[in-house]
Amino acid sequence: MLNLLMLRNTTLFILLLVTNRAMAQDPDCLHPTVALSVIDSKANLVRDLTAADFEARVKGRPVRVVSVTPDNRSHRVVLVMDMTGAMSSFGVGEPARWGWELGMARHFFEQNRRDTQIAAVILTKRIHEVAPFSEESAAANASLSEAAKGYGHMKKNLDPVMTLDEAILEGIQLLDPPASSDALYVLTNAEEYGGSTRGPSEDISKLVEKHIRLFAIVLQEDVGFRQKTHEEIMGPEVISQIARKSGGGLLTGAEWHDNRVVLSAFPDEKATTQEILMRLYQAILQNSLMQIELSAPMEKGEGFELSLSSSARKKWKRVKLMYPPTLTACHSDPATN
DSSP states (O other): OHHHHHHHHHHHHHHHHHHHHHHHHOHHHHSOEEEEEEEOTTSOBOOSOOGGGEEEEETTEEEEEEEEEEOOSOEEEEEEEEOOGGGGOOOTTOOOHHHHHHHHHHHHHHHHTTTEEEEEEEEOSSOEEEEOOOGGGHHHHHHHHHHHTOGGGSOOOOSSOOOHHHHHHHHHHHTOSOOTTEEEEEEEOOHHHHTOSSOSOGGGHHHHHTTOEEEEEEEEEOOTTSOOOHHHHHHHHHHHHHHHHHTOEEEEEEEEETTEEEETTOTTOOSOHHHHHHHHHHHHHSOEEEEEEOSSOOSSOEEEEEEEOHHHHHHOOSOEEEOOSEEOOSSOOGGGO
16 A cells, blocks of 8 residues: 555656656747847838847846747738827818828738738727728728728717727737737827826736737827927827837827828938838838747746847947837747747
């Protein structure tokens, strides 16, 4: 009886040892992969990146960057258009602001529809429309075309008024099952966030959990000589924070000047607005994948810091790094799905 009990305990010990070793050797646990985009001061995507170009830390401790490679997976993008608040207003002799928001959405669609699966969530004052992924992105194409004709041509969805939070969450649901090659591209004036005292919904953390990146362009009116209001200042800050936490970022601000849009993040760049937008799309659709090496699997989310190495800082000036600032606990990495 004693020998039998000892045999059982020995067997249990061996099983636990094998299980622990298998977990420690799981490449998804010890070598997590994150999506990374690096753009320069002219909105160009920085390419030909190597592991030697970066220094990485987890929980404040240095970790080895194993590799940096182009992300050659197919990408899915949900366009989220916030046509509420000031976006629906008119200036003297000007079309409604949502006209050029839809124009920017249409530009992204036409430039990328051949290689990218595109869906759309369109949010207005009283109605919203959801165009799911479909063959050749036909549903998104139809919704953009109808919306461009005016509010009256959109499908009437008279559910309770949708907030920007809810529109983003709707986009996340369209990307089920998710992967780190997925993204939300949000066009908004961020008015809802700027006027809120509660901040964005806690459900936005689902972006981080599901490895979905959010990129945004904040659209605002040129305020002339007056100072911007608290709402006009805080709105972009909040949407930028959401984007950074997801591993994406605020691509640029945009302001309405007379009858044209000016991308405020690149005032010195001589390229046209359309040329700059084409460069910015690369941050969404032509990112890199970075693999790092951990000494042990993570049991909970941990802070992740990334910076250029000293040699890379000499090579590239004023670059912007877009990556997730938190690594999730050990599990199968969506980046490899």
